[in-house]
Amino acid sequence: MSTLLLSGKTLAKTIQQKAHDEARGLEADGLHPTLAVVVATDDGSTHWYVRSIERAAERAGISCRIVDLGHDATGDDLAVALKDLNADPSVNGIILQTPLPPGVESDELVGHIAPEKDIDGANPLSLGRLAVGQPSFAPATARAVIEILDHFDIPLAGRNVVVIGRSAVVGKPLSLLLLERDAAITICHSKSGPLERYTKTADVVVVAAGRAGLLNGGHVSSAAIVVDVGTNVLPDGSLVGDVDEASVRGVAAALTPVPGGVGSVTTSLLLLHTTQAARQQSRALIPGTAG
Amino acid sequence: MSTLLLSGKTLAKTIQQKAHDEARGLEADGLHPTLAVVVATDDGSTHWYVRSIERAAERAGISCRIVDLGHDATGDDLAVALKDLNADPSVNGIILQTPLPPGVESDELVGHIAPEKDIDGANPLSLGRLAVGQPSFAPATARAVIEILDHFDIPLAGRNVVVIGRSAVVGKPLSLLLLERDAAITICHSKSGPLERYTKTADVVVVAAGRAGLLNGGHVSSAAIVVDVGTNVLPDGSLVGDVDEASVRGVAAALTPVPGGVGSVTTSLLLLHTTQAARQQSRALIPGTAG
Incomplete structure (x- = not known):
């Protein structure tokens, strides 16, 4: 018998288009959806992957800010960067890209990503919220x-x-x-x-x-x-x-x-989550509309 | 064939004894393990259950503080009570007992329980930490x-x-x-x-x-x-x-x-978790011993 191949390519394009449409809607409301990717490695394939996210984001009308702390960043450097991005109202989504410098534990750091900006569901709190059925982004x-x-x-x-x-x-x-x-x-x-x-x-x-x-x-x-x-x-x-x-x-x-x-679907979902986060954050600023 | 009955009674006594031994060890160090149970209902069987926890705690040498906010407590009343207990260094473990007054959502409130005092694993963050292998109390x-x-x-x-x-x-x-x-x-x-x-x-x-x-x-x-x-x-x-x-x-x-x-094992574990929380909290106060 023949096995059906389930390609993700058409779906990826559909989700990218959806992210693009949402980004245009946000722009129309004066909002500029922005994804921040924190990197701390010299690894070439990681930089290649991060640039591919950046290109996809730009195609969808989403700004991508790459925060490169270099391969010798400490855990404290990374924690400070994440907290700064949490506090920065122009940033809607945050990804902490692995690998991290030797001795720096991703597990500890992801707990610093604000749940409302945790568009790759890395914070244990996001996982816990998913488990209890509260709003959160899944990985x-x-x-x-x-x-x-x-x-x-x-x-x-x-x-x-x-x-x-x-x-x-x-x-x-x-x-x-x-x-x-x-x-x-x-x-x-x-x-x-x-x-x-x-x-x-x-x-x-x-x-x-x-x-x-x-x-x-x-x-x-x-x-x-x-x-x-x-x-x-x-x-x-x-x-x-x-x-x-x-x-x-x-x-x-x-x-x-x-x-x-x-x-092929994963990157497009990171973009869609970013636009969804931007929309939720804009609503949370208007009293009476937070959910 | 005959089915073996797996009674929890001997195990419950063993765990109670362990909690009792740990409570004595804490007392020897000048620490008084204390469990707080927040209640907001008139339901008789709930009060009966809470009193059974209190009696078991006292037998194990653990103080039990019942914080009864009455059947007409609001979500805000409960949130304030939980935050006060978080901030109170004499309280080591916190349970929010259901049922709650109509319209008050347990799911939202348990997020206020500090993870280090969440000895019944009710906060979604405790569940998320459990999922990623970080220290936390399971229900x-x-x-x-x-x-x-x-x-x-x-x-x-x-x-x-x-x-x-x-x-x-x-x-x-x-x-x-x-x-x-x-x-x-x-x-x-x-x-x-x-x-x-x-x-x-x-x-x-x-x-x-x-x-x-x-x-x-x-x-x-x-x-x-x-x-x-x-x-x-x-x-x-x-x-x-x-x-x-x-x-x-x-x-x-x-x-x-x-x-x-x-x-029969569950209540004894609430007591053991309380003594474990008390021990962890005392260590967290001494620089260099926090984990």
Whole structure:
């Protein structure tokens, strides 16, 4: 049988257009949506990625301010930068880009990002709010998985979605979003035993483990929708997901490709979240309209 | 076959004794562990429950301050009371007891409880911290499930634990605690379809749905360990769990009873968390010892 490839490209463009439309609406109200990206590394691929966010933002009519503190920034430098951006009313969204200098813990720093500007859902408070159903931004990657499944009309309510990976960036927030959508969720990981115990009977399998080739065709059923969140760079420089694509193609019902799947949707969601944050912040300034 | 009944009573006494020992250690250091319980209801069974916490605290050498704001307290009254308790260095732990007056939202108020005093893990920030592996108190009921499984040497790593119920008070925090212990977790709920799809093959089934008789013998295997978190009061005043005990006994390998199971462990954990909070707060006052 042939496995349907679920490309994220059309969806990414739709979301970019939506962000663009919202940005124009904000401009019409005299507001200038602005995303700040804090960087503290010399790593070339990170700078390449940050510039790609900047270009996408500019195309959508969103200002992007790159705050580069250099590879020798301290945790205090980064905390001060984040607090300054929190206090700056011209900044609507904040991303703290990893990797950080050796010895600087991202986990501690993200707690400084104001929840209303935390458009990549990095602050533990954002995750907690997501868990209790209060307004908050989910990590863009986790949200991208939901968007791509919705885009292809894949039902979630009452279905069993198996999430491989228990990270605070993807696995856990994605599971919360799936519960909101009335799925039954299963989280497995490197220490939970043979994957096929869970994946063989799953309606949807999402792999977010960061291990190239982790999920193969023997793990899934012919009805399975497989979403590949992995982004692994091979020694030859090529980008692959966590799915052994060659073996899953021909077995599963559908598969998101890497590249061109979830990842392509993620950046567009960062932009959309920024415009949403800008709108919410402008409302919060007008008494009686805060929600 | 006979189903082993996993009583929580011995464990509850052990934890109470541990809280008592820690309270004595704190007293020896000139510290007086104190738990504050904020109440705003006329409901008799709630007052009965709060008095049972007070008695247990006193037996363990912990002061219990009941802050009764009356059934007509406003959200503002409650927020002020919580902030006062946060600022009061003689208070180590804070519980906001439900039910609250009509129109007052617990979800909003618990965000006011300082995380270091949030000994029942009610603040969304506590839940978020739990999710990212930062120090925080889990809700006592969720922690009680782990403690009772540990007490009976039931392995969790690599096992499939099915949690029925997706509340922010039990289902979600318990799932995070189980992931920390390397279990594969499945969360199902009222809208996830037939329970037996998940429960029949589970190693451990935890029911926290708040529906008397929800889980019956037909749902589980003979190897299953069943943990009943439910506390439902029947019209005749008797207390039952979410498990149809008569049908699960004789099928499952083991079952926690209601009453005398998880619930009996929960109060003792509130006391232990209070002494732990007191110890952490005393360390935070000495420069160089804060964690």
